[in-house]
Amino acid sequence: MDKTAISRGLQRAPLGQFLLWLGPWIALLVFGVYCAYLCLRYGLHLTNMDNRFAFGAWIFLDLTVIALGAGAFFTGFLLYILKRKELRAVINSAVTIGFICYSGAVVILMVDVGQPLRAWFTFWHPNVHSMLTEVTFCITCYLGVLAFEYIPILLKNRKLRQIPSFLVFEFNMHKVMYVLAGAGTFLSFFHQGSLGGLYGVLNGRPFVYRESFGIWPTTFFLFIVSAAAAGPSFILLTTWITSKVTKKRLVTQEVYESLGKISGYILIGYVLFKTIDTLVWISMTAPGMGVHPDSFFASKPGYTALHLLEVTIFGFLPMAIYMTKRLRSQIKWLVTAAVLTCLGIVVNRYILTIQTLALPTLPFDELLSYMPSWQETGAFLMVIAYGMIVYSLSFRYANLFPLERELQRN
């Protein structure tokens, strides 16, 4: 049964070994689901969030996975709209990762909000001025688009292809893939931006408030660019990890290099925009709100270091690696740059979500610290375990890397 479900010509580990791999992830998922249940059943007091630290580990997770999942929309955009044909080798994997990231983010959001059953209120009487409304609409629509993009990948499974109606459906879905990629790109650009705007509009928080272009603060644009840079890097990294874990060649070196080069080009823009944005904030925005930027970091010098690291070690350095042909041609350097770029996203989202709330806004405030509770951590890990399980199953039973069969033959 298991063997007949695996695509012809693909070699996969024996079922026992696969189940052994899945076992710990399933255990972690069960633990995570239990933690999420506790929070839903007994209340969010089980978390270590509070009235001052109203956003915690879960929002940080949401912002990070959604940025890393941006590889789905950006690879789709490059392949279907800009016709970068070599990316066909990773598009299925990119869509799967995108689907995992977005669905995981929505699940954890439903645990995070105090009244999940009222989620539909945002659609029924939305506040059109709120960035969160834009995020809610775009993420919901884009998750729908991703589901439509992911279904044909599943329907390519050898067993499912035996059902004629599935085959017809899959064929028809492929015909509209260009439309879906276009819609996905549009929606994704908006909600990546809105997630950044979520913080940039907070005029009560001089640490994150930014000047506006039109109706959007600069963080709106920085989030789009940073997600577009991190997306291909994350695809590069996950493809390389999958290749190492399964001991198989999945894509050619050309694909890795292409992903790296795309990330590198976008990182140039990001480092430039981020530097200008930071300088404007230091010299104009924060002083205009009555706060000298030095005061943010007066009692925690490490905070400044994190800001500098984001732009240098996690921004400029991977950009330099990607843009140097000699380094780009070596997989170890490509992977190093991809790890640094993804860490850059993690640091950036950490600064915005956690540091923002830690810093005081009133003269008698204290600098706060926050450590998530075990229930919060468990629910956080639930999303990671869910992602590992869905990706592992997809890799085994769907053809995530179309070049794999050909590379295996050679």
Next chain:
Amino acid sequence: MSRAKEKPEGAPRYAMTIDLDKCTGCGACMVACAVENNVPPAQSGANDRNGTTLMRVYAMSNKQVYPHAKQVFVPMTCQQCEDPPCETVCPQNAVEYDWTTGIVAQIPVRCLGCRYCMVACPYHARAFNWWDPTWPEGMEATLNPDISTRSRGTAEKCNFCHHRRQLARERAVHEDREMCEDEYQPACVEACPVGAITFGNLEDPNSAVSKGFAKPEAFAFVEKLGTKPKIRYLSSQKWVHDMARSGVPGKEATNG
């Protein structure tokens, strides 16, 4: 459209002054607020960061040592901003600026519990119901029938005891007369033993609150953020004014 253009003609705009030179930090305002607004008793495991407090008295010091050390108590509640940062961020209109009173209203039955409003507020004036509201047996009898309790998973804040205004208006209608402005006073104003809190209509130039706003001792916290709060603090001490202008990080506080 600006607030001024949307405001109905003759409508009041309620505001408050709090005299920090008078405040002794006794906390009577906090207790009165909790009792008046059916705030449930703290649950086991609650701390000063996750308990429900719609008004909280902070201590603010000049960070000097004896003999130069000075301290004032700062009762902090919703500042009823004219440009409330919490209003624009709420995704489902659970926060509304009431044009007829100038009060920033929180509508708990619409609240999703996303807590974005709490992140947006620089005054930390909002609280989240982290627990189901419960009262010890028999204590339910002390609940105020004029205000509903709020369910777990919703944000809340001070609304200047708006239900008291409704009651005062109903009473005036019943007695076939106009409501006098001083008939409506929030619970904290009544409870303050030293009369540090003054409440009234900012549109009336003769009201005590209007006169308080015009005093040179009046200031607002972090005024440059542009939220235009309708609570002014009064103090004759220069260091208080200086500190109020911007946030200065203090010592680190941990949770968990």
